[in-house]
Amino acid sequence: MDTFDTRTIGRRAGAVLAATLLAGAALAVAAPPASAGQQVPPVAWQSCPAYSEETLRMMAPQERQAQLRELLGRLQCGTVSVPLDYRIPHGQQITVALTRLKARDQAHRLGSMALNPGGPGGSGYLMPVDVLMRGDSTAGLNEHYDLIGFDPRGVGYSTKVNCAPGERVEAPAPGPLTEAAARRIYDAQVAELRACGRSDPAFLGRLTTANVARDLDRIRAGLGESRLHFLGISWGTWLGVVYRTLFPQQVGRMFLDSVAIPRFDIPAFEKGRLEAGERNAAVRLTAWLAANNDTYGLGATADEVRATIIALRASYDANPRRFTDLEEPIDGRFIATAAAQSAPVWPLVGQILKELREATGPTAPPTVKEVLGDDGPGQAPPADAPERQNRTMNKAAFCNEDPSRADFDTAWATYQRNLAQNPLTGRTLRFSAGCAGWPLPVQAFRIKPGGGSLVLSGHRWETPSPYEWTLQTRTIVGGRVYTVDDDVHGSALRECTGDIIGFFDTGRIDGGCTGVPVPSGPVAVARTFDAV
Structure with a gap:
C-alpha cells in the first residue's frame, strides 16, 4: 500500500502493484491489552546502524546529503521486548526496533508521535528521517513532538522470518488470460502460501495488525x-484504528491518511479499488483528454474518449x-494501466495512448519505449541498506486476516x-489465488469507536484507498473526515502539511485541502507511471 509514499513502480509500467497497501479484519482470538496497567521495561537504547557511503547516497540525492546526515546524527535507536503471543505474556519474547x-523545542514538547508508512510489511524505522527529508514544510512535525519510527514485528530490524520464494511460473502468453494459465498461477500460489505458512507457524501466525498494535x-x-499520538498512511490507517480500538485510553491525536477498507477481505478490497479506478478514468481522465483533443486526438467528448480507450485495449x-x-x-x-493513472501523469497517458493508436512499427513509439525500455538488470542494494518492505510479513498479515480464501472456480469467476x-481499467488486475492455501486460521477483528482525537483523511478520487472507505470507517469508529480533493495516494503529508501540523499542535483542523492539482494541459511530466 501500500508503503508513506505513493509507491511508484519504476519504469516497468506493466508490472503489478504489490499488495502492500492495506490489510483489514483482525483478531478473533482474545488477548489481553499489551501494557495498560502492566509494568513494562523502558526502551533499551543502543547505537544506531552505521550506513555506508553507498547506502547514504541511495537514501538521498547529493543536495540533501547534509540534511540526511544531520537527521541521522540526531536519531536515537532502541528496542522493546514484546511477547510473541500476547495470550502467553511471559512466554517467548521477540524484539521490536x-x-x-526528539522534539526540537523541548520546553514546549507535546508528546511522542508514532509514524507508520503503510504495508503491511512496510518499514517505519527511518520514517522520522524520511518525513523531514520531504522538505522544509514538514519540519514543524518535529518542533513539539518526538517522532517515533518502528519496524513492525516481521520487518527490518525487528524479529522476522523470510519464507522461501515459490516455484517460478512461466509468464502467461500476451493477451487475455486463459483459464488454463490461471489455474497454473492459482496452483503455484497455493503451494507457495501453504509452504510458507507451515515453515514457522508459531511466528507467522502471530503476524497480525492487532499484535502490531499491542x-x-x-x-x-x-x-x-x-498517551501516544499517531500518524499513519495506507495500511497504517488500519493499524491506527485497531490501536484505537484496543487502547482507547492511550490515544492522543491521530491523523490517518488514505484510509483502509474497514471490513477486509481480498475480493472486497480488489472490487473497491477497481471500481474507484474505473470511475476516476471514466469521469475525470476522459473529460481531461477530451478537453485536450487538439493534442491527443482521442475524442472530442468524454464518451468518445472512453470508447476510443476501450476499443484500443480490445x-x-x-x-x-x-x-x-x-x-x-x-x-x-498496458492500455488499461495507462488509463488507471492518477492525474499528475495524464499528459503522459495522453501521449502514450495517442502513440499506440497510431503505431505502425516495427519499432516502438518514442514515449512508449521511454516508459517500457530496458534499463538493464537492477542493481542489488548495498548489504547494509535498511529493509523497506518485507514480503513475508505482507503475505502473513494479509492472509491471517483475510476470510475469503477462494477456491479456483470462485477466484476465476470473480476475475472474469x-x-x-x-472495461477501462479491469485488465490492470492480475489473476491471483488471494490467500487460498494459507494453512493458519483466520483471525478476525472488528474495529470500534475509541478515544483521543481522530482525523480520517480521504482522497476524493483515489484508487488504492477509495474515498468510500473513509466514510465507512467514520461510520464505525467516529472521528472527523478531512477531504483531499485529488487522486494521489497518501499525498496529504506533502500537500496539506500545514493543516496536519496545526492539528497535532492545537487539535483543530478544517475540512480538507486541494491536494495535488490536475494538470492544466499537456505539460511535461515524469516519464514513469504507477503500475496497478
Missing part, C-alpha cells in the same frame, strides 16, 4: 508516555503488438466479473 527524533502500546509504555488484447526494440509485446493490460464490469 524503534527510533526517536507492540505499539509496548513502545508507548517503554517511552514512559501516558485491439491490443486481440492482437498484441511486438516491437523490435522492446523485449516484450504490448497487450491490452471484474473484467466485464470495468
